[in-house]
Amino acid sequence: MRQGLLCLLLIMLSLGTLAHAEDAPSSDNSVPLSLSAGARITDLQQRLGESERLRSELSQALKDADATRESSQLSQLRQENLRLKQQLDKAQSNPGFHLLTDSQQWFVIGGAVALLALLCGIFASGGRKQRRQWL
DSSP states (O other): OOHHHHHHHHHHHHHHHHHHHTOSOSOSSOOOHHHHHHHHHHHHHHHHHHHHHHHHHHHHHHHHHHHHHHHHHHHHHHHHHHHHHHHHHHHHHSTTOOOSOHHHHHHHHHHHHHHHHHHHHHHHTTTOOOSOTTO
16 A cells, blocks of 8 residues: 555544544533523423413403303393293284285285276266277
């Protein structure tokens, strides 16, 4: 083997060992990783507990607000239902209770007007027999 290649190989191996030797951290006053992580975890657990407590209080307040709103709406609906039942009883107890719907009433009125017009036409002619005027 040539000496140049052997020298190059020796230099590369020595640089590799120097690169592995410099893995130590450079800061002198750093806190060990396990202590800072433990303190952070404890802090986060406390915050989580506080958040869960606030969430449960807010959900209870929301349920109470919904219950009061629903109870007021329920009482209003019951009052309106009672009022409508009274109106229905009053309307059904009237002797002039509607036997026909609106459209049926208009049909009967129209028929009566047509019959009245026919009778007026017959009586207006005087009962004379005339030869077919309309032709």
